Amino acid sequence: MQASPCLSRPSFRLSAIATALALAAGVSTSALAADNGKYRIGIVTFLSGAAAGPFGVPAANAAKLAVEALNAGKLPAPYGKKGINGIEIETVIIDEAGGATKQTEEFRNLVQRQKVDAVIGYISSGDCIAIAPAVEELGVPTIFFDCGTSKVFETVKNPKFLFRTGLDAVVDNVAAARYIAETRPNVKTVASIQQNYAWGQDSWNDFNLALKQIKPETKVVSEQWPKLGQGQYGAEISAISVSNPDLIHSSFWGGDMEALMLQGGARGLFDKSVAVLTAGETGIEHFKANVPNGTVLGGRGPFGVFAPKNALNDWFRPAFTAQFKEPPTYPAYKMVQAILGLKAAAEKTAKVGAMPTAENIVQGLAGLxxxxxxxxxxxxxxxxxxxxxxxxxxxxxxxxxxGKASVTKVKTYAGECLMPPDGSNPADWIKAGFPGAKCS
Amino acid sequence: MSIRNFFTSRTEPALLLAAVVFAGGAWLMPAWLAFLLTLALAKALVVLGVVIQMRAGLVSFGQALFFCIGGYGVGLAAQYLGIGDAFALLALGTVAAILLALACGWLLTRYREIFYAMLTLALSMILYGVLVKSSALGSTDGFNVVPPSFLGWVPEGDARKRTMYLLTVLVAAVAAIGFHRFMISSLGRVTEAVRENEIRVDFLGISPQAVLFVNYVVAAGVSALGGGLTALASGHIDPDMAIWTTSGEFVFIAILGGTGHVAAPFIGAIVFSVIRTFAIQEAPHFWQMTLGVVLLALILFLPKGLWSLVARRSKKEAAA
Known part of the structure; x- marks a missing residue:
């Protein structure tokens, strides 16, 4: 046993050195960061792991493109002003990988050590839920650009600093149910295949409730719950084929979604059944002839191929495609949307040419x-x-x-038609028959 | 009785002094550093559990099981039983982990080497699987833990995080001194004998299985304490607490710090957290690689962990 008495002092010395080093490094970076006169935005998206390829990296690329264009003052109206309110933007990019506990730690580091003026980020719902209370505690304007959980504003009931410029997953699935009811009135049987984690469980729950409400005669014939990132879906595909459904609903995303479509197509799963993929839009450039025409795709809002024709899209889509050799998918659109929201808020309330304060952003963005x-x-x-x-x-x-892929028979549903009123539980709202929904 | 006799060695006053310095730093250091240290010290408690098993020759690749039980014990009791006191919550999480360890210990202590590692891993992954599949417990999203009260006192604003940090320092100091005594007690020393020659221990009339069992349960308790503190400090729990990469991180920190002394896991956890956060800041696209290279270098040049720096130095001092 090594625990001789003389070990004690050095042990203390070493931990003191480590602490001092951390302090010194932290103090120097934050001093450097705080006063360079630029508006600092912390960007948090997946740069590693399964969600990096389909979501994180396109979003990070979009942030880079948008910030460069804004700093050069090259955006079309109404965003022609340089940077944010005339002030140059600087980004601090952080990897979202590693779990919610680590993300709460890194969020605090962004705000307290790196002294960012605002944070835009978070794709994982778990990260959003964990970070929401910290946003209000630290009082820095934070925009969740992508995560789809409906629990964000249940966690923080009176938000001041927290915003979300994207939609939640309830909306996607209500829209999917309406689309199916309108375009496939003959659907009688439905099968489900979801990744077995919160996103898949919530998505299926919402879609199933909504479809039952709109088309009470439909029957669920199979539910498959492979785990996230499983990659091989032979057993699940066989099980679904045997149940012979008219419709297959899946909230799969990214590589899992593309793998399912390839493997299912090869086994003739889609010969008799049509698939509806609520997050299918990210695969549109990779599907080619492997995915049958008529497969129903969603893009979590009017993003990617579903984006309308306007001056901003006429700038964004070609610019992104030219720089990154791939058209922008929905996460890229959502990132630009969050950045533009922040800019619009600052320029609405801050004095011309002045550094926007947290108060400016918060007042400007609420209800904007x-x-x-x-x-x-x-x-x-x-x-x-x-x-x-x-x-x-x-x-x-x-x-x-x-060799070009596109979407046809596009139907667009207004937000008022899909979203429960403030304060009501989404599942209860669907079960009650969508009270208060305004559909044209 | 003089103070000198009260302490078993000079390690204990040094640990106390370190705790006082850490506690005093609460008013001097920036808030982010206090938060980083809170999580690092909580993690170090779990690593302490890994280390005492390593000293007995057993590598637990599933210590995240008790880390998670401690965290969920705190979170569930706060959510469903309405308990708000930090001490009561931590005690509940720890008791839950100890009960589970009492049940699993009988099975696990019959196995050694890779079989022990794999079985501990399997148990933690079972918990992970159950949590991921149960929507009622929040599935992968997990849920948030409301800020606790401290013996009836509910701090607000800056005081809340500072109190949490001070509580973590206090718990860590008590655990460090307790485990130091455990490691130099006859029971603690027998665990090393079990690692060296189990049959001989048996022939001396001591049951190796009983020794390992006590060791396992103690390790579970301290790991749950770490999990509970993490849940209270970060305000969130999710199934990732039980996944094998979390266990792997604990084993990694144990190797990084070394197993030679009770302070080693604490040094290892702090160094690991500091390297990681600056790697994330400076190299957002390559932080895992940066972390890997730094840690690989440490292991190559310091095979007995960071603690060997301290041990080598004190040997030189002794020789001089």
Whole structure:
């Protein structure tokens, strides 16, 4: 046993050195960061792990593109002013990988050590739920740009600093149910395949309730729950094939979603059944002829291929495609949307040419209506902190001659038609028959 | 009785002094550093559990099981039983982990080497699987833990995080001194004998299984304490607490710090957290690689962990 008495002092010395080093490093970086006269935005998205490829990296690329263009003053109106309110933007990018506990730690480091003026980020719902209380505690304007959980504003009931410029997953699935009811009136049987974690469980729950409400005669014939990132879906595909459903609903995303479509297509799963993929839009450039025409795709809002024609989209889509050799998918659109929301808020309330304060952002963004490449965004739910937008679904169409993929038969549903009123539980709202929904 | 006799060695006053310095730093250091140290010290408690098993020759690849039980014990009791006191919550989480360890210990202590590692891993992954699949417990999203009260006192604003930090320092100091005594007690020393030659221990009339069992239960308790503190400090629990990469991180820190002394896991956990946060800041795209290279270098040049720096130095001092 090594625990001789003389070991004690050095042990203390070493821990003191470590602490001193950390202090010194921290103090020097934060001093450097705080007073360079630039507006600092912390950007948090997945740069590693399974969600990096389909979501995190396109979002980070979009942030880079948008910030560079804003600093050069190259954006079309109404965003022609340089940077944010004339002040140059600087980004601090952080990897979202590693779990919610680590993210709460890194969020505090962003705010307290790196002294960012605002934070835009978070794709994982678990991270959003964990960080929401810290946002209000630390009082730094924070925009969740992508996460789809409906629990964000249940966790923080009176948000001041917390905003979400994207939609939640309830909306996607209500829209998907409406789309199916309108375009596939003959659907009688439904099968489900979801990744077995919160996103998949919530998505299926919402879709199933909504479809039962709109088309009470439908029957669920199979539910498959492979685990996240499983990659091989042979057993699940067989089980679904045997149950012979008219419709297959899946909230799969990214690589899992593309793997399911490839493997299912090869086994003829989609010969008799049509698939509806609520997060299918990210795969549109990779599907080619492997995914049958007529597969129903959603893009979590009016993003990516569903984005409307406007001046901002005419700038964003070609610029992104030219720089990153791939058209922007929905996470890229949502990132730009969050950045533009922040800019619009600052320029609405801050004095011309002055550094926007947290108070400026918070007052400006609550209840704001602003323009984005996806159209007009209304911050009109959860006391003006949650965005309302339309959601589009459409059918995949691949032209073998030109090698180009597109969506056809697109239907767009207004936010007022899909979102429960403030304060009501989404599941109860669906079960009650969507009271207060305004559908045209 | 003089103070000198009261302490078993000079390690204990040194640990107390370190705790006082850490506690005093609460008013001097920036808030982010206090938060980082809170999580690092809580993590160190789990690593302490790994280390005492390593001293008995057993590598637990599932210590996250008790880390998670401690965290969920705190979170569930706060959510469903309405308990708000930090001490009561920590005690509940720890008791839950000890009960589970009493049940699992009988099975696990019959196994050694890779079989022990795999079985501990399997148990923690079972908990992970159950949590992920149960929507009622929040599935992968987990849920938030409301800020606790401290013996009836509910701090607000800056005081809340500072109190949490001070509580963690206090618990860590008590655990460190307790485990120091455990490690130099006859029971603690027998665990090393079990590692060296189990049959001989048996022939001396001591049951190796009983020794390992007590060791396992003690390790579970301290790990749950670490999990409970993490849940209270970060305000969130999720199934990732039980996944094998979390266990792997604990084993890694144990190797990084070394197993030679009770202070080693604490030094290891603090150094690991500091390296990680600056790697994330300076190299957002390559932070895992940066972390890996730094840690690989440490292991190559300091095979007995960071503690060997201290041990080597004191040997030199003794020789001089």
């Amino acid at each position: 209506t602003f323009e984005a490449p996806s159209g007009t965004v209304h911050m009109s739910r959860s006391k003006g902190h949650q965005a309302v937008q339309s959601v589009s679904f459409g059918e995949y169409q691949f032209d073998a001659k030109t």
